Amino acid sequence: MTDVPMVHADHIVKSYGSHQVLKDVSVTVNRGEVACLIGPSGSGKSTFLRCINHLESINGGRLSVDGELMGYRQRGEKLYEMSPAEVSRQRADIGMVFQSFNLFPHMTVLENIIEAPTQVKGIKKAAAVATAMELLDRVGLAHKAKAYPSHLSGGQQQRVAIARALAMSPKLMLFDEPTSALDPELVGEVLDVMKGLARSGMTMIVVTHEIGFAREVGDSLFFMDGGVIVESGDPREVLTSPKHERTQSFLSKVL
Amino acid sequence: MDPATEPIKAVKLRHPVRTAFAVVIVLLVALFVWDAATREAYQWPLVGQYLLDRRISQAAGVTLALTVLAMILAIVMGLVLAVMRLSDNPVLKAVSWFYLWLFRGTPVYVQLVFWGLLGTIYRSVTIGIPFTSVEFFTVSPFSAIDLFWLAVLGLAFNEAAYMAEIVRGGILSVPRGQDEAARALGMSWRQTMLRIVVPQSMRVIIPPTGNEVISMLKTTSLVTALGFSLELYARTRAISAQIYATVPLLIVASIWYLLVTSILMVGQYYLERYYGRGVAPQRAPENDPDVADAAGVDPTTGLSGDEIEAVAPPKREHQ
Ligand SMILES: Nc1ncnc2c1ncn2[C@@H]1O[C@H](COP(=O)(O)OP(=O)(O)O)[C@@H](O)[C@H]1O
Ligand SMILES: [Mg+2]
Numbered sequence: 001m002t003d004v005p006m007v008h009a010d011h012i013v014k015s016y017g018s019h020q021v022l023k024d025v026s027v028t029v030n031r032g033e034v035a036c037l038i039g040p041s042g043s044g045k046s047t048f049l050r051c052i053n054h055l056e057s058i059n060g061g062r063l064s065v066d067g068e069l070m071g072y073r074q075r076g077e078k079l080y081e082m083s084p085a086e087v088s089r090q091r092a093d094i095g096m097v098f099q100s101f102n103l104f105p106h107m108t109v110l111e112n113i114i115e116a117p118t119q120v121k122g123i124k125k126a127a128a129v130a131t132a133m134e135l136l137d138r139v140g141l142a143h144k145a146k147a148y149p150s151h152l153s154g155g156q157q158q159r160v161a162i163a164r165a166l167a168m169s170p171k172l173m174l175f176d177e178p179t180s181a182l183d184p185e186l187v188g189e190v191l192d193v194m195k196g197l198a199r200s201g202m203t204m205i206v207v208t209h210e211i212g213f214a215r216e217v218g219d220s221l222f223f224m225d226g227g228v229i230v231e232s233g234d235p236r237e238v239l240t241s242p243k244h245e246r247t248q249s250f251l252s253k254v255l
Numbered sequence: 256m257d258p259a260t261e262p263i264k265a266v267k268l269r270h271p272v273r274t275a276f277a278v279v280i281v282l283l284v285a286l287f288v289w290d291a292a293t294r295e296a297y298q299w300p301l302v303g304q305y306l307l308d309r310r311i312s313q314a315a316g317v318t319l320a321l322t323v324l325a326m327i328l329a330i331v332m333g334l335v336l337a338v339m340r341l342s343d344n345p346v347l348k349a350v351s352w353f354y355l356w357l358f359r360g361t362p363v364y365v366q367l368v369f370w371g372l373l374g375t376i377y378r379s380v381t382i383g384i385p386f387t388s389v390e391f392f393t394v395s396p397f398s399a400i401d402l403f404w405l406a407v408l409g410l411a412f413n414e415a416a417y418m419a420e421i422v423r424g425g426i427l428s429v430p431r432g433q434d435e436a437a438r439a440l441g442m443s444w445r446q447t448m449l450r451i452v453v454p455q456s457m458r459v460i461i462p463p464t465g466n467e468v469i470s471m472l473k474t475t476s477l478v479t480a481l482g483f484s485l486e487l488y489a490r491t492r493a494i495s496a497q498i499y500a501t502v503p504l505l506i507v508a509s510i511w512y513l514l515v516t517s518i519l520m521v522g523q524y525y526l527e528r529y530y531g532r533g534v535a536p537q538r539a540p541e542n543d544p545d546v547a548d549a550a551g552v553d554p555t556t557g558l559s560g561d562e563i564e565a566v567a568p569p570k571r572e573h574q
Contacts, residue, residue, distance in 0.1 A: 104436070116441060
């Protein structure tokens with residue numbers, strides 16, 4: 001199974017009404033790789049991430065995670081829609097971290113982290129708490145277990161959000177501009193956690209404007225503009241000598 | 256003392272019009288109270304005599320029971336109707352819309368009269384195969400229902416239409432990202448609703464619901480429309496008819512309504528505080544260590560809580 005890519009997006013098309021947001025997007029991410037996705041605002045990066053865990057359904061192409069089609073089952077030539085329960089089961093294996101953290105404000109940090117393991121996976125509370133405390137320790141926030149999210153800084157909230165996603169032992173992590181909502185001095189603490197995660201061998205797709213992060217830990221880089229992948233390759237190559245004019249002009253703005 | 260830090264000693268700005276206005280109002284109220292206290296028609300001795308009458312305190316209990324039971328049922332039904340209205344299922348949406356149209360579009364008094372007549376309208380219902388002579392059995396579905404429960408149902412069915420709109424507003428007030436985060440974690444629609452969205456919508460739902468409860472308390476006085484006469488208003492009317500004294504018993508009823516309303520308002524205060532947790536840190540209990548943490552973070556220095564804690568005196572360990 002190791003030769004099956006973790007994410008295989010093949011000619012993905014996604015439209016909202018008549019507005020085609022993704023036009024023929026093909027991306028392959030192998031196991032243990034960190035893929036960075038950059039591009040101007042409105043180019044479809046978030047939409048693409050949301051298609052990967054089937055928060056949005058695609059209108060064309062094939063999208064599989066770990067060799068399994070997302071949201072559909074194929075028998076012969078025909079595609080069958082999966083039931084909501086099956087889609088939920090697929091999503092449970094894919095972690096997602098949002099720009100605006102989206103922690104559950106009515107729950108403490110610890111309750112946020114054990115919610116899905118206990119409710120979705122049926123893990124016993126004591127075991128879930130033990131795992132949660134390990135994860136909190138890993139992101140440096142064990143002492144905040146009983147705090148409510150509103151009492152934390154943005155950087156702390158995002159680290160909790162990462163721990164919450166990790167608590168489901170995902171095989172893939174999706175990050176949608178995880179540091180864009182943070183004050184500049186809090187970006188580093190979140191990137192450090194993500195770097196540690198990359199080193200531990202997690203497969204990650206990271207939408208980011210942090211070019212330094214892409215250069216340092218990215219195994220591949222995709223530049224998206226207007227719903228298409230304009231250029232992709234080794235981050236160090238693409239960032240140093242972009243071939244396309246659109247990539248060049250975008251990079252000149254963010255660098 | 257440094258003049259820059261010296262407290263300001265200034266003559267307070269005067270509000271002559273405001274003061275004059277207050278004096279006039281106080282005088283008017285005093286006049287009214289003095290007049291009322293001495294006016295025959297109020298029959299104060301009777302008010303005192305019947306205020307603690309057992310029949311009336313029991314009736315107040317019945318009114319409270321009607322209010323609470325009808326509201327509980329209305330909240331559950333309203334929740335279901337709101338969720339139906341927000342679902343993708345066009346059938347559920349339409350059913351919910353029709354329900355609201357029907358129950359909000361007709362006066363509650365008229366509805367209650369209908370509830371009272373159900374027993375007559377559906378004196379016998381025969382279960383069988385339509386357009387044939389096959390009959391399985393015949394029942395009279397409403398004859399077994401006690402008038403009290405009929406009143407609860409009548410009040411609840413009307414109120415559910417209003418609660419549905421309140422709940423819907425509450426659910427829509429929860430940011431989309433919450434629903435997205437829950438689903439991304441693999442939670443089902445049901446789990447997302449019950450554990451993430453609905454608890455957060457409570458903060459928005461409770462204040463108007465409190466108003467609905469108080470309004471329901473007063474609406475219970477209409478259930479005589481379906482023939483139920485053991486609640487506060489009907490009971491005081493019955494007594495005043497016996498003793499030929501209307502005004503003192505109306506005062507007695509009003510005092511009881513005010514008393515129960517006040518109790519309900521206290522309950523509402525505590526509920527609002529409970530569901531505001533995690534949102535309003537300043538209202539959290541003072542001995543909560545996390546609040547102490549939060550207070551210790553100076554937003555102006557930009558230092559995160561950890562950095563400050565690193566130099567702060569040792570704190571109680573969590574976990
Ligand atoms: N739910 C939606 N309905 C309609 N249009 C949408 C929706 N979500 C995104 N879009 C549109 O899709 C385009 C791409 O959006 P997005 O994926 O958020 O871009 P990015 O994350 O790269 O900034 C934008 O033009 C946006 O307006
Ligand atoms: Mg985006």
